């Protein structure tokens with residue numbers, strides 16, 4: 066690879082493709098970037114924005130990461146880079162100052178999209194969580210993608226393409242980000258010196274391919290602590306009384322109302338917990354994700370059959386599905402918690 070300063074870590078193939086296009090000055094005007102939460106979608110999008118605005122004359126070296134264009138984009142102060150997200154979170158790292166809520170998408174996007182670049186060469190519109198757009202918003206986008214204005218790049222970020230209009234996807238270059246290997250993540254976080262080898266190993270495993278998450282967790286111990294706290298609550302709910310289960314459901318539903326992605330993230334974690342149980346119950350050699358839970362899980366397994374675990378996993382999946390169909394989160398969560406098998410922790 067040539068001497069570029071991509072901020073993206075891993076995803077070499079994707080960078081190779083983008084690098085070629087940058088070099089030949091043939092960048093696509095619209096992208097769909099897919100991948101799981103924290104896998105690096107926003108970082109790739111910002112790298113595209115930098116490459117399209119970089120001041121360095123040698124195209125082989127764009128983005129340089131050092132010119133004022135690259136730096137202003139990186140720090141979130143570039144007036145030609147627009148980020149639309151579900152909501153603005155105060156103090157969340159990585160959120161840019163130019164973030165605009167999806168509620169404002171219609172008005173703002175239509176106003177901005179046909180203007181000329183102000184300080185750079187290309188205006189870049191990044192729409193995070195594009196898979197959670199309403200139909201009305203999708204249609205606005207579709208119209209723009211049908212006749213894309215010059216000097217403009219539109220980038221949609223989504224978990225997958227399933228919830229995007231096919232007509233949108235077909236008009237964009239699709240970049241699918243794969244989760245990184247545990248080895249790659251170990252390599253990336255190996256220079257964080259306040260963690261021991263064992264801790265790094267744990268973080269790399271818990272990251273499940275999400276480099277962004279691993280970097281956050283290796284720099285901030287509360288990330289793993291929050292995760293452990295949540296898994297504690299999963300364990301007590303699953304092994305507790307009916308009241309415990311309903312209380313868990315109430316909190317989970319609240320998280321969904323706060324931000325669908327946060328709720329989805331929690332559900333996904335719960336899914337890994339059940340999967341780990343399944344792995345242990347069939348004595349699979351596959352490494353379990355939540356290693357710190359092993360003892361408790363083995364204990365829980367004394368009162369659970371493999372078939373019951375498989376059923377529980379499908380209940381989580383059904384719940385995720387129903388939430389995406391916009392059913393009431395509280396009802397969906399209550400229903401899921403009710404259908405989990407009855408189990409206990411024997412030794413505690």
Ligand SMILES: [Zn+2]
Pocket residue numbers: 118119120121128129130131132133134135136
């Ligand atoms: Zn530059």
